[in-house]
Amino acid sequence: MKNELVIEKLTQIADLLEIIGESVYKIRAYRKAVDSLQQTAEDIEVIVQEERVKELPGIGDAISEKIKEIVVNGNTIYLDKLTQKVPVQVTSLMKIEGIGGKTAGKLYKELGIKSITDLEEAIESGLLAELPGFTEKKIAKITRALTFVKSERRPLFKVIPIALNLKTFLEGIDQIQSVEIGGSIRRRKSTIRDIDLHAIGKEEDFELIMDIFSQMDSVEVIVVKGPLKTTVKLTNGINVDLRILKEQSSGSGLIHSTGSRNHTVKLRTIADRNNLLLNEYGLFDEEGKTLIASTTEEEVYKAIGMSFIPPDIREDRGEIELAQKNSLPDLISLDDIKADFHVHTNWSDGKSTIDEIAFTATERNYEYLIITDHFGKNPIYNPMNEEKIAKQRKTIEQINQSSSVEILQGVECDILKDGSLSIPNKLLRDLDFVIASVHSIFNMSEEEMTMRIITAMDNEFVNGIGHPTGRQLDRRDGYSINFSKIIEKCIETKTFLEINANPNRLDVDDNVVFDFKNKIDFYIGTDSHNHQQLKNIGYGLNIARRAWCEKKNILNTLTSKELLKKLA
């Protein structure tokens, strides 16, 4: 898929326009187009072929033509023309905190600085200090920023404990009444760039609170510091924003802190259209004098004419328009989940017995559970074989006689290089649920990998594709596959895609589920290797909720009878 290429080129255009000093609205339009593409799991080539590019929000005549050009030629003449004025390399300067388009443009125009290395040399040689406006203080700020490693996205599960620690620390400060975690953590994105905290206190204490916050042991450097908003970089490299507001602004402030940016921008636009002013302090009349709503989020949403929007879906993907019509989707919740579809036991590489897993499933109020131990040749998985499958079946039958949770016997087999499976068909016939996954040989082209998975789906016994992209959030990107083609095959062969709830996988991504949930069915599997990991189902639910899934979109909400009927 060429989606990444298109995103890269449009971002370069936006950056260059900023450096050149073009209209901020034109720049914004390109950035919006990039946002839109990033929220799409569909193959941009397919979208181009089917002439649906302009259906993407924020993409009109001009940008759609450039997208077509990039898809066909790998580049667009418009970008070439821009790079004649400013080399594309100059955009790398904008990756430094505190340097935007204007500064980058000045550095290039006045001193010919094109790269971070050039900039370091110009500081070293004293050349930069000769440039008007670049005082000692400003250069010191840039120098400091150069030592920052720009914070990278990290898996949600790794950031949550850090955020909770900060929350606990701040709640321990007498002058703070309450603390909420906002931002992308509250929206439950799979990966997180920085931590947004929102505290409530009394105005006279704001400065003291910020002093305490910015002097925490875990702070590496203070990025910005004011009485209302402070940003610090922790020693572990994560940026933390703290916003303090008075109690009166709790709701409007939390909406602001939670975002997403595009969501809040749309809310403010709607308020403005109704001659109201919305900011983090509240919803006001046009002059900003009379306060209309601010204490709770519900109150603010209601006052601008819509129902409450759950944080998980605040991405400006149409949720605001539905909230205005009071017709938001009834998002799936934990109570709807009747089973886990992907669980390993000590029959293969899991650590828990089937009994232990069954007991934990009972505690979770599940009705049933699908055991899917590995079958294959790789000894690392302590894989099942024909004999073990038969024995395990007997064990399951015994447990089912006394357990309140019904156990189904499934399997997770390998999709081999040629798309065949690591288990003979004669064994698949008697299993309740067959997951096929890629576990080896990742370095294939997108076409080859797509074909490999499609071939596996042609096997009539395969029910689901496990962790479809193979991504591990803290280790490797997934292999590229063409989702448009995979989905077509899913429809043809009635195969389901997995939402792998292992918090380091979260595979497939919520964009995939969002785009295709009405075409195929998805199931959530924790891929648990011990009974404690059954609780990871919550991470899978995050994906489903962010993708606007209702009960009907997720197979785990079916009873075992309904599921087996569907499989038959």
Place this chain on the structure above:
DNA sequence: GCCGTTTTCGGCCCGACTGTTTTCAGTCG
């Protein structure tokens, strides 16, 4: 450059912090 519950033309969210050009531009979220 995009878009339409006043508009196919004229708008485009709002505010905090920084450093400096002492009234504001640049950057960021």
